[in-house]
Amino acid sequence: MSKLLISATVNGDAQQFLCDSGATLLDALRDELGLTGSKEGCGSGDCGACTVVLDGQMVCSCLVLAAEAEGRTVNTIEGVAEGSELHPVQRKFLEKGALQCGFCTPGFIVASKALLDHNPDPSESEVRYWLAGNLCRCTGYDKIVRAVLDAAAELRQERVPA
């Protein structure tokens, strides 16, 4: 079976990779591009550990074919920080102790950033419903929700012109 050559913009960089026609975007990110920050918890769209942003849209990369990324823009957990500057969501996760094992964390951070990009002032229940596709077995979600609400507040502060 011959492989497909795919060109896509990944975390701002032009990338090319080879993949089987049946390979998922998650497989390609992890195995071809070495971006193992996106995790496979289920492979069926039920845990959110593989969450990435594809052309501005939050998706489970285990449900997207790698070939579908052709010509598109993919943003993963590895691209959330600006250089060595953590995104406020990442910083708040650390400050609030919002991770234990950390395996779900990349998915939560990508999903939370996507929420705040689109709704800068979510209520607690908006946060909870937005993140309902991301499973965390360690934390009971309490500290995750607090971290996201705190990050939202901080981002709103930043946006206020001085």
Add this chain to the structure above:
Amino acid sequence: MARVQPMSPFAEQFFGGAQLLDVAAGNLFALVDALDAIGPGFGENAGMRVAFAVDGTMQTDWSAPLPADADVMVFPRVAGG
């Protein structure tokens, strides 16, 4: 003499259901040997399956000296998560 109380399932498995055994031993290593003489096979099990309480406190250091008239409970070791 230490007063040894083997609990289920060791009492049935090695000591014919005995609830109380008097054993002379200077520490738990010696006690395990003595119990193995009474109930052959106990010693081999002790390493993996048995926990000891001496005078009401869990003791996992078998080399610690055993008080002359210690009360020793022999019960199943339990695993945590």
Add this chain to the structure above:
Amino acid sequence: MNAPQDKTAFRPAYRVIGTRPVRPDGVDKVTGKAIYGPDFVASGMLQGAILRSPHPHARIRSINTKKAEALPGVKAVITGADFPGLAALEVAVGESSGNIKHVGRNCMAHEKVLYAGHAVAAVAATSSVIAEEALALIEVDYEVLPYVLTIDEALAADAPLLHDDIFTQGLDPKPTKPSNAALRFTIGRGDPDAALKGAHTVISGTYSALPVHQGYIEPHACVASWNADGQAQIWASSQGAFMIRSLTAAILGIALADIRVTPLEIGGGFGGKTTVYLEPVAMLLSRKTGRPVRLTMSRGDVFRASGPAPGGTMDIQLGADADGTITGVVMEFKLLGGAYPGSDTHPGAMSALAHYNIANSRVTGWDVLCNMASTAAYRAPGAPQTIFPVESCIDELAMKLGIDPIDLRLKNAVKPGDVGVMGMAAGEIGYVECLEAAKAHPHYSAPLGPNQGRGVAGGTWGNYGGPSTAVVSVSEDGSVLVTTGNPDIGGSRASMAIMAAETLQIPYEKVRVTITDTSSIGYSMLTGGSRTTFATGKAVIEACEQVIATLCQRAAAMWGVDAEQTEWRDGAVYCLSGDKQGSSLTMGQIAAKAGFSGGPISAEVSLNAQGFLPAFGVHICDTEVDPETGNVSVLRYTVVQDVGTAIHPDYVEGQMQGGAAQGIGWALNEGYVFDKDGRVDNPGFLDYRMPVCSDLPMIDTVMVEKPNPAHPYGVKGVGEVPIVPPLGAVGNAVSRAIGIRMHDLPLTPDRVYAAIKARA
């Protein structure tokens, strides 16, 4: 939202302990850099895949691997026959090594498969696609056997037997016929039958819970590389690299020093990663191919073939005086251990009544085998299942006698000095303090609306200590390295760094923590049993104390005084007498001169930690039941727990909240369902429904700090007990909301609706 509350009345003043610094491994984990089990890549690595039985019980007549081997890209195929150990162990086993035989056969079936999902063959190939194709080419000839999946089926007189060499342990006289009941265990004291006869009120019932999965989000994964010279390396995520080493070495019959296991970051375990599934298989594939081999479980494999926690049935009778004093309890429970003898029966029986001081009791537990994956530990193994009926009966008793449920528990609660069923006097335990804190919490007195109910439940777990090793080294610039062999599953690097910084009286940021491989440090028991902060923490503290002693000697030598004339303060040595009196040398100043005195400054401490104490918790849960659908919503939840001393409160609260969420899932949604062919019918997160973010409220925490005198900083294990009370707390809340006692978990909408209907 309620702000977390701390109860710190008992605690001495610390500088670092009790603060909430960012964990040392934090940045790697929020940026995707951390390497977990499925992320590791070795040079020249092959991809492995495992063929699993579709039948819950079958004899393997033959396996033909020829076609698979012929597929281009396939480098090796193995079956049970390639495990020389499996047959040999069968001959060699006494009782004690039965355990290893079972672990080995659980990794790869030998002659019989015991559950749908049991491994029968494995392949290594140049890609996972080819490996999967090869699996389809392996021909297994099964003689399908009848199977058992419930307690009644397993214990029926003519039940098909899983093992013909398992005789019920704990029966007198010894049985002569093999049985699916692997163990009967009884614990008790006094005369419970007489106590029940003479009781003012007797509450009784039959309760049940389903098997549930630990549900860690990271599937099992490993890479193994076994060289021709006999030396091997394994990279895997687990709760203990030393555990992987000992089990793999025993199954394969190789020397411990020949296997070096490197722990990768672990994506959750909760007890489920305290055994091996893949490592021995990957090792054999590697030996056959001469290349490193990766094996990974799919989520379906995780549900089908890795350890659920046992479900079971629990019969209970509880008698009390008119004033609420519990006078006698008789309880018998049967747990479904799965394909091999399970581990939950002993701790389940020992935990069931351990939080109350009851003069007359008898608790009998049975470990019952069935054609489901072998159960593994799950957070306080056995205790949630056995404490659920106890806490339900106490709730019922409180209602019947018109006593406040917390007051009723206070009346019977175990206190320091009370002698338990095992003849041991309770140490500095804090159940009473937890109950008092729960009673004082605003949640407990908040008003309830229609269709709402409030449940309270307590619980306990024994915790553990045991063997651990830690190394503390002072670098030439005075910064400090702490090394341990305990995988960091929920922030333990941070708590090790905090305890080291506290002991050395230096800032937290000056301490860095590494979790190292099995060839680089002395043995540590696995991260489990809520033992790491207690036992490995003790080793870290002692190593820091040795380092301080060395630093004082070196400084004394530099000043020409006795070490007694020096004092350690604020991370420096001070001279107390002589002409240098008042001078000080920092760690950096002394360490820079280490090469001119006794050499590098470091200490390795190995110990066998004694003096651990059990943990206690009290949970309060408010639920609302929709009478039209039977759906239960958790409106408010509070966890009160005696935590000893909270080293890093965020991660202590995190354990409390996470354990509560798992318990809520067990109570409301989770459970194994089997199809008509005996296969797990819900082997994915869509149908095995764990709580998601929108299912839960904030989980309030109250940390009661009653220090453990046997630990320098008062640490008690905190990780496991939080999963114990929720089954009762949720059950009691729902029972009170609908006015009907609910006995069977999970409390799914159909069950709750049926109960409401049946009354109407």
